[in-house]
Amino acid sequence: MKFGLKRKLLILVSFQFCILTISFFIHHRVTLISYINISFYISAALLFTSLLINTIHTGFFDVMSKSFTLAFSRGQNKRKFDDLPSLSELVQINPKPMLFYGTFTGLFMLIALFCYYILRT
Numbered sequence: 797m798k799f800g801l802k803r804k805l806l807i808l809v810s811f812q813f814c815i816l817t818i819s820f821f822i823h824h825r826v827t828l829i830s831y832i833n834i835s836f837y838i839s840a841a842l843l844f845t846s847l848l849i850n851t852i853h854t855g856f857f858d859v860m861s862k863s864f865t866l867a868f869s870r871g872q873n874k875r876k877f878d879d880l881p882s883l884s885e886l887v888q889i890n891p892k893p894m895l896f897y898g899t900f901t902g903l904f905m906l907i908a909l910f911c912y913y914i915l916r917t
Contacts, residue, residue, distance in 0.1 A: 808900055811838065815901075828912050835905040842898030846891040853891070858882040 815838060819830040851857070861883035869875070 804896070808897060811897055811901055812904065814838075828908055828915075832905055832908050832912060835901055835908070839898050839902035839905055842894045842901065846894035846898060849887065849889050849891040849894070852887050853884055855882065855884045858884055 815831060815834045816826055819826050819834045822834070823830040862880045865880050866875070
């Protein structure tokens with residue numbers, strides 16, 4: 797097994813352990829519904845953050861960030877609009893790992909939700 801795959805599986809297992817730990821501390825027991833709720837929040841946060849970073853990397857917010865930087869630094873130093881660094885150049889975070897862990901955490905949550913509805917009927 798490759799080192800990268802082992803590392804991804806270890807991080808994925810640690811995410812699940814964190815979900816169970818948070819569920820225990822909040823609800824004082826681990827139930828299926830508490831696991832579903834906590835994993836939904838974590839999965840949504842990871843997916844939303846990865847999609848936001850991906851949108852920033854496309855350059856969608858570059859003009860707006862340059863305009864705000866130019867407007868708030870007016871009078872301090874004279875820089876041209878083209879000399880300002882764009883937001884997509886400043887943000888160097890890779891969104892792919894967050895997308896991967898958010899997707900798999902969401903899949904585990906959907907499996908748990910499916911089990912919850914099967915056990916409920």
